[in-house]
Amino acid sequence: MVSKYIHVNELYKSFDQQVVLQNVNFQVKKGEIIGLIGPNGAGKTTFIRILNGVIKADRGSIVIAGLDPVKDGDDIRKKSGIVTESAGLYHQMSGEENLRFFSDLYGVQNKNRIIELLMLFDLIDHKDKQVGKYSTGMKKRLALAKALLHKPDILFLDEPTNGLDPDGIKLVLSYLKKYNEETGTTMIICSHVLHQLETVCQSFAFIDHGTIVEQGTVPELAQKYIDVLKVEVETTLKPITPKYQGYNYTVDGNKLIFELPSKQEISKLLNEILKTDEVFSVTTLNTDLESIYFKVRENGHDK
Numbered sequence: 597m598v599s600k601y602i603h604v605n606e607l608y609k610s611f612d613q614q615v616v617l618q619n620v621n622f623q624v625k626k627g628e629i630i631g632l633i634g635p636n637g638a639g640k641t642t643f644i645r646i647l648n649g650v651i652k653a654d655r656g657s658i659v660i661a662g663l664d665p666v667k668d669g670d671d672i673r674k675k676s677g678i679v680t681e682s683a684g685l686y687h688q689m690s691g692e693e694n695l696r697f698f699s700d701l702y703g704v705q706n707k708n709r710i711i712e713l714l715m716l717f718d719l720i721d722h723k724d725k726q727v728g729k730y731s732t733g734m735k736k737r738l739a740l741a742k743a744l745l746h747k748p749d750i751l752f753l754d755e756p757t758n759g760l761d762p763d764g765i766k767l768v769l770s771y772l773k774k775y776n777e778e779t780g781t782t783m784i785i786c787s788h789v790l791h792q793l794e795t796v797c798q799s800f801a802f803i804d805h806g807t808i809v810e811q812g813t814v815p816e817l818a819q820k821y822i823d824v825l826k827v828e829v830e831t832t833l834k835p836i837t838p839k840y841q842g843y844n845y846t847v848d849g850n851k852l853i854f855e856l857p858s859k860q861e862i863s864k865l866l867n868e869i870l871k872t873d874e875v876f877s878v879t880t881l882n883t884d885l886e887s888i889y890f891k892v893r894e895n896g897h898d899k
């Protein structure tokens with residue numbers, strides 16, 4: 597069995613009388629980037645805060661890199677970086693002063709690291725400006741720089757691209773991916789922007805009403821939840837009967853959308869079309885993270 601870097605077992609948390617997390621079981625492999633997704637109020641931020649040792653669970657066990665967030669909270673925080681909505685920055689200090697402050701706190705030896713990160717996150721021209729006067733996107737980029745100062749082994753990222761413009765989103769996501777490839781840093785990312793998450797995460801955990809209801813990679817989940825594949829084919833074929841080779845299809849402009857029982861049927865279908873016609877493009881429409889997300893949600897409601 598592959599040993600898990602983060603292992604959570606039967607975790608519970610309530611605030612006053614409200615149960616926020618219940619029977620949470622969750623595992624992450626070392627070096628994995630996992631997306632934590634679920635509707636508003638599902639418990640994602642609370643879960644991240646418990647993992648990072650900011651708040652305590654009521655019961656259940658957590659092991660992160662062999663450590664327990666309750667007993668070894670300081671050690672986990674030394675190994676981890678966190679980005680949350682509030683960012684934890686000092687608004688009276690400049691961007692550079694903030695990074696210097698946290699750099700001293702984390703005991704970062706490499707004095708070039710601050711300038712390196714200011715340049716990387718496109719903040720070098722604003723390094724002397726008070727953070728209170730930063731835009732939302734600038735604050736978010738500075739929060740990421742702060743989280744990466746001490747080259748953590750684990751990154752907890754709660755909505756890391758919220759408030760960023762398209763350039764900022766591209767910069768941050770491509771950096772996180774590159775950083776993971778180079779350093780093997782384990783990352784847990786919460787976000788509602790599923791198409792962005794899909795570009796960086798290797799697997800996903802779905803949280804609903806405080807419970808992890810599903811966990812896996814997109815191909816694993818597609819296999820489990822998607823029973824009819826929708827395949828869009830751009831072709832010169834103009835079928836005239838309601839079915840083509842026994843498959844249902846609909847027409848969308850110059851494209852045909854076929855319903856197939858499995859991906860093995862795609863080549864069979866294309867071979868048939870190519871006997872008489874041309875094919876310009878083929879796209880699977882409903883095996884993306886968003887389609888799977890709604891299937892998982894539907895499944896939860898059916899129970």
Ligand SMILES: Nc1ncnc2c1ncn2[C@@H]1O[C@H](COP(=O)(O)OP(=O)(O)OP(=O)(O)O)[C@@H](O)[C@H]1O
Nearest residue numbers: 611612614616634635636637638639640641642643
């Ligand atoms: N400190 C707190 N005191 C009382 N209730 C809280 C506290 N923190 C969170 N909650 C409640 O716990 C529930 C889960 O909140 P949480 O922020 O973990 O959800 P989330 O999945 O991160 O939501 P979102 O997608 O909106 O960010 C909500 O009902 C929230 O009101």
